[in-house]
Amino acid sequence: MNTKYIDLINQTFDFPQEEFKIDTKKNLHFHDIDTMKLAEEFGTPLKFTYLPKISENIIKAKTWFKTAMRKHKYKGRYHYCYCTKSSHFKHVLDEALSNNIHIETSSAVDIDIIENLKRAGKITDKTYILSNGFKRDEYVKKIQGLINSGHRNCIPIIDNYEEIDLLTDGIRKKINIGIRIASEEEPKFEFYTSRLGIGYKNIVDFYRRDIKENKKVNLKMLHFFINTGIKDNAYYWNELSKCLKVYINLKRICPTLDSLNIGGGFPIKNSLGFDYDYEYMIDEIISQIKIACDDAEVETPHIFTEFGSYTVGESGGALYKVLYQKKQNDRENWNMINSSFITTLPDSWAINKRFVMLPLNRWNDTYERVLLGGLTCDSDDYYNSEQHMNAIYLPVYKDEKPLYLGFFNTGAYQESIGGYGGLQHCLIPQPKHIIISKNNEGKLEYKVFKEQQKPSDFLKILGYE
Template sequence: MFFHGTSKVNDKGHLEIGGVDTVKLAEQYGTPLYVYDVSLIRERARGFKKAFDDSGVKAQVAYASKAFSTIAMVQLAEDEGLSLDVVSGGELYTAIAAEFPAERIHFHGNNKSKEELEMALQHEIGCIVVDNFYELELIQSICETINKTMKVLLRVTPGVEAHTHDYITTGQEDSKFGFNLQNGQAEKALLQALEFNRIELLGLHCHIGSQIFETTGFIVAAQKIFDKLNEWKNTFAFESKVLNLGGGFGIRYTNDDHPLQAAQYVSEIIAEVQKQVEKYEMQMPEIWIEPGRSLVGDAGTTLYKIGSRKEIPNIRKYVAIDGGMSDNIRPALYQAKYEAVIANKVLAETEETVSIAGKCCESGDMLIWDIPLPKSNSGDLLAVFCTGAYGYAMANNYNRIPRPPVVFIENGEAKLVVRRETYEDLIQMDLSIKAKINN
């Protein structure tokens, strides 16, 4: 059975998460419904932090909030002593509203606006990850105007791209993100940052990919970065106080996925950084990483109510649900694959292979193709696993479908942390073109 965290089958044959029956959750909050196993998020966060603590290496584990950003999730990250990675003014605003410690906020993005940077400076966040020359100059200009300084990392592209089991050493040179490490751009950015009197350069950042199941890519990236840092040490007397090796640590969406434990990712990254430090006789930098999906992905389950069926003899059986690409666009965008169960009859015998269709008016709105399930009826509850990352975060109102609510489950208690959108919410920004006539 494909379960994560506290998920199990209870004595009624229902899927249970954190001690709460999913059938009861659907009755109370409706469907579609995002359900998060809070204890699993805590377990994942503590796994990364403990790996660094056990090594004695100074580090920051920053939650990459683009995976799932709400006030409650940001507060949970603070509870676990994480730092926070934001990539927009909206994510920064959410962090501020959640009263997250500003000194532990890192701001990413390839096109930060003047207004977003002013917000970051106004709230005195901990670090800005600079992505391009325009941004570097803009930060200096804003800091001069308001008489402040800002700590920054330079995002570099080391020429390493890693996805699942494959990695190549040229793909990332063509990227919309960062300064190229090999063609002189990164060195030019380094010199400019060192020259600017309102910028405190902490070090370098890189991100090599996502859903990574091995450590080779991180090791190769670290080697390339340290080769360049050695040049800069000898030429410019510059040493990196911080090295941020990004995130991208994989999770298990299906039984074909085989991610590593947090401790293995961390221990091998630390070992390589220490090896390079000794090789080039440098100071040991503080190591930062940015797990997002690996903290929340498999902690999330989406509940749907099954509606209509369509059977095409000798071809396919379609089972339709009351959500789809409006609450999980990943299958349509990336052909992402998921596992699912009928939550109110988990132990029932598998009788048919069906394809799960979303309700949006698009032929591409297919959540799962060809999954073996028990025979389902209208009103049954479908639970789709591992939807905690980039489900709610990428939810939309296509076809004017309201976005689902979010519930946190911990120790047998359910807490609503995002309410369901209403039809009234959908039109609250709309303006009528029909003039009102005053009698």
């Protein structure tokens, strides 16, 4: 009878997988990382960033686009941009930029990061900086400063009708701009049209009225963003088709327009049953753009993408120890972890974000169905089947045999949403954070990026010290 946890996984999923495998001790390995060894050496709760995965995903996407463009004889270049809002950490940007990529910004402080990276030689004036978001005083001034300093490939993406005047007031040279399309949201959304950008039907008139004769700007890019990401469904393909019609109509009257930014990122793996054909999607996107432009007899645009979660999401993980099991009734066993989901994985309770969750050890033991609870007194501090896609099963809790578990592919947004380094709900401390890289010989190297928060850190913020 197959009653072990490893039997359950083998029966339910195709396992082992590219990044997950089990060693002879029946402990979990994530990529090259022995997760139990990591937990024992640095303690739990623990967060880690595995930097090689960032470069791996960038290289894959570049290869897929190159292959698709060659296949379809696509005349145009591809530019990979990283959305800094997914993770602003220096170690993330350093790793991503080592792959000759470009950057998308969304706030004023992003420009300070850009200036820092320029001083460090990580980027140059040739690096594309696509400045998105709703722009007001400070953000505008910093974009202007970047352009005035000679950063010729800074392209502000116009979000509303006022931004052209705001951006050009004080600029000493003609600048390149983009326009963001206000896409129509999926039917399940509470609103019909995105609050960001300018409506499909208004863009051509906007160009004729405010840009065509404006000696301060060149329209260079059309920016197309889908909030739910690039998915193989009727909604995405319909919005892409509408975007291409706008691009073609604009291109016919605007010779400087030569780039299409297909924003909206790729999904990342959120369960062992995840299935997404990245290569097919890229091939189909390139094919549809080329067919539409060829039929309209307009030149195909250079392609930009803005991948945030896809770039950094699968590099992250969080490790915990199960402290205790509470049996609340006949059916519910609560495994209490030694941290808080609200503190460390805010997406899991805020929007029911799904992550890959697996035990680190005891894969040869029998299993049980459980709920996972955090340390705070908040009733929302839990993780259950609603976030996990399937019922949560883990090796049976035993006092004498500690159980450790990990959440994987958590590298995007969790730190910024959770207020990294600041106050946390119920003052549960941020865990220790480890950076994992590879040296020139391919061996893993571990570096403590930040120790766990101390009570004194909270007291200082609160004004007690």
